[in-house]
Amino acid sequence: MAKRKITSTNSINRDNLIDFCGMVYAVDLLGGRWKLLILYKLEQRILRFSELKKKLPGISDRMLTLHLQELEQHGLLIRTVYAEVPPRVDYQLTDSARLLIPIWQQLEQWGLQHRSVMEQVEAEPVEEAGNRN
Amino acid sequence: MAKRKITSTNSINRDNLIDFCGMVYAVDLLGGRWKLLILYKLEQRILRFSELKKKLPGISDRMLTLHLQELEQHGLLIRTVYAEVPPRVDYQLTDSARLLIPIWQQLEQWGLQHRSVMEQVEAEPVEEAGNRN
DNA sequence: GCCATTACTTACAATTTTGTGTGCTGCACA
DNA sequence: TGTGCAGCACACAAAATTGTAAGTAATGGC
Numbered sequence: 001m002a003k004r005k006i007t008s009t010n011s012i013n014r015d016n017l018i019d020f021c022g023m024v025y026a027v028d029l030l031g032g033r034w035k036l037l038i039l040y041k042l043e044q045r046i047l048r049f050s051e052l053k054k055k056l057p058g059i060s061d062r063m064l065t066l067h068l069q070e071l072e073q074h075g076l077l078i079r080t081v082y083a084e085v086p087p088r089v090d091y092q093l094t095d096s097a098r099l100l101i102p103i104w105q106q107l108e109q110w111g112l113q114h115r116s117v118m119e120q121v122e123a124e125p126v127e128e129a130g131n132r133n
Numbered sequence: 134m135a136k137r138k139i140t141s142t143n144s145i146n147r148d149n150l151i152d153f154c155g156m157v158y159a160v161d162l163l164g165g166r167w168k169l170l171i172l173y174k175l176e177q178r179i180l181r182f183s184e185l186k187k188k189l190p191g192i193s194d195r196m197l198t199l200h201l202q203e204l205e206q207h208g209l210l211i212r213t214v215y216a217e218v219p220p221r222v223d224y225q226l227t228d229s230a231r232l233l234i235p236i237w238q239q240l241e242q243w244g245l246q247h248r249s250v251m252e253q254v255e256a257e258p259v260e261e262a263g264n265r266n
Numbered sequence: 267g268c269c270a271t272t273a274c275t276t277a278c279a280a281t282t283t284t285g286t287g288t289g290c291t292g293c294a295c296a
Numbered sequence: 297t298g299t300g301c302a303g304c305a306c307a308c309a310a311a312a313t314t315g316t317a318a319g320t321a322a323t324g325g326c
Contacts, residue, residue: 008284008285008310008311008312009191009284009285009286009310009311010283010284010285010310010311010312011311011312012191013166013191013192013284013285014166016190016191017166017167017170017191021170021173021241021244022240022241022242022243022244022245022248023169023170023173023237023240023241023244024169024170024244025244025245025247025248026240026241026243026244026247027160027163027164027169027240029247030160031160031164032313032314033146033147033150033313033314034150036156036157036160037150037154037156037157040154040156048272048273049272049273049274050272050273057149058142058145058146058149058150059146060314060315060316061273061274061275062274062275062276062314062315062316063313063314063315064273064274065273065274065275066313066314074251075247075250075251075254081273084272084323085271085272085321085322085323085324086270086271086272086273086321086322086323086324087271087272087273087274087321087322088272088273089272089273089274096246096247096250099243099246099247100243102239103236103239103240103243104156106235106236106239107155107156107159107160107236108154108155108156108159109155110155110159110232110233110236111154111155111156111157111158111159112155112158113155113229113232114158114159114162114208114229114232115155115158117208117229118207118208121208141280141281141282141314141315142280142281142314142315142316143280143281143282143313143314143315144281144282146314146315165283165284166283166284181302181303182302182303182304183301183302183303193284193285193286194302194303194304195284195285195286195304195305195306196284196285197303197304198303198304198305199283199284214303217293217302218291218292218293218294218301218302219291219292219293219294219300219301219302219303220291220292220301220302220303220304221302221303222302222303222304
């Protein structure tokens with residue numbers, strides 16, 4: 001996510017797709033393990049680093065730091081540093097990130113619905129009705 | 134994407150987040166390099182393997198196969214095999230995947246808009262106006 | 267002086283994803 | 297007899313992401 005070897009096919013493909021398509025670009029910005037969740041936690045209010053950490057069980061300092069930095073670089077959140085000791089830093093969504101809120105809400109709905117559909121399908125006896133061969 | 138070591142922290146975190154949140158689950162299903170684009174190409178009509186390949190410049194056989202298999206497993210597309218030689222296989226969206234169409238259209242819009250905002254910001258002189266320290 | 271605090275950084279290791287190259291099927295056409 | 301086709305499978309290599317463990321700074325309380 002951080003450092004890339006810009007000559008690799010992997011990286012070239014990524015860049016091509018990002019240039020080519022706003023959707024891929026969007027998913028690229030949001031695609032880390034914790035990114036969407038970080039944004040989601042910030043939907044309600046400003047949070048500081050330690051508060052975010054509490055709300056994301058299982059995340060390490062490093063991962064939180066990395067994702068926050070990238071989200072900031074990509075214009076999705078605003079980082080505010082207070083000159084105190086011990087340090088205090090807080091994070092809030094940018095306007096552009098707020099425009100995403102209705103989208104991720106729909107994604108949440110779709111995800112829950114799709115999962116329940118999947119669970120039903122798995123519970124059914126397999127019939128292979130789709131293949132005409 | 135395919136094989137995972139289910140005891141790793143990486144994998145455990147992933148599973149926990151997926152269980153916990155429909156949004157993360159959704160992004161997990163759609164998160165491969167080419168997946169959203171594959172679905173998008175299938176929005177208009179059924180396509181066969183070779184047609185998809187033409188529409189996705191830079192993709193290898195293997196990547197296309199892998200993503201198609203996973204999308205099928207996850208209930209996002211339907212694979213139909215015809216008993217012909219040479220083989221013919223085609224792919225179409227499931228109903229559940231069709232429900233995603235308006236969402237990815239919004240994501241596409243947001244992506245284009247956000248990118249143009251980002252380009253403006255980068256063009257401006259840096260002022261660091263956000264940090265009070 | 268000694269320690270806890272907070273938001274990090276660094277070096278490293280493990281895991282996961284992506285890509286490359288080869289080969290396979292079974293028939294049609296030359 | 298040889299070649300091409302389409303949709304893969306396989307073994308392997310490269311790259312990207314994620315996680316672990318150990319630091320660091322300056323201050324306030326004891």
